[in-house]
Amino acid sequence: MSQPSQTETSIYSPRPCRLLSVNKLTPQDKLFRLQLRDGSELQHQPGQFIQLSIPGLTDAPLSVASSPTRNGYFELGVRKAGILTSALHRLQPGEQVGIRGPFGRPFQLDDLRGKQLLLIAGGCGLAPLRSLIQYCQDRRDEFATVQIFYGARSPQDMLFQQDLSAWQTGGSFNCRYTVDKKPVDSCFDGETGLITNLLNDLQIDAANSCAVIVGPPTMYRPVISALRRLGLNSEKQIMVSLERQMRCGVGKCGHCTIEHLYCCQDGPIFWLEEVEHLRGAL
DSSP, rough: OOOOOOHHHHHSSSSSEEEEEEEETTTEEEEEEEETTTTOOOOOOOTOEEEEEEETTEEEEBOOSTTTTTTOOEEEEEEOOOOHHHHHHHHTTTTEEEEEEEEEEOOOHHHHHEEEEEEEEEEGHHHHHHHHHHHHHHHHGGSSOOEEEEEEESSSGSHHHHHHHHHHSOOOOOOOOEEEOOOTOOOOOOOEEEEGGGTTTTOOOOGGGGEESSSHHHHHHHHHHHHHHHOOTTTSSSEOOOOOOSSSSSSOOOOETTTTEHHHOOOBEHHHHHHTTTOOOE
8 A cells, every 4th residue: 555645645635733932912823833843844835724633622724924034933823712712721831632634725825915904804814814914024025015914803812013013113104003993991092983094085096906804794794895096996806815714624524615715725815806706705
């Protein structure tokens, strides 16, 4: 019997990883920094995901939240939402997990190079978008302008607050963020309102612009409408992430199907014109 290839092994057999660090982002979200035990690089592209497993439990798909330009580790922003993610939140640096992948269609970097980028995230969508933001940060000369827009439910729910502050003051990006509402006694001094409010007063060169949207389904159509009012109406101008209930990562279980597409293999990153007409996509 022939031995499985290295590619087949990475797809079907978990590779051991150790936790380098665990940092709290919000009351329900943590950032995990991991390293493959053999010291190799994950070799992912921004927008891809991995399947993470813990002995005795099933595995779960998690988007990579760091850029491949950052060597020696990769990061996952994980919300505690189920049995496996709760178990992951209890782990400490030095402990071990398994990963398969990377999987999925990444952000189309070749189509973004040289363009004015509008990177738009809502809620926990900032975690996968962070991989692209870091890539733009490390390869800044490859892109014209980079504008980041982020919306969260409340100040307490905002992810990567230190990153947001650094992106806002670092000079490489224009970064704006908003919350739906803030408590009366909150010291939050940022903007309040829907994320679409951040797009209303933009001045852009629409013909040379591309937008990337990652977030909850309810934000997609309003944001897309706002982008079209700005003039983004041509093909390959709006990219969306459709992270649904992916489970196996290799197109076998059918949990992530949208009509004829499998999010785990055909996506999770799509051009809008590829999915806008599909039932249930947006």
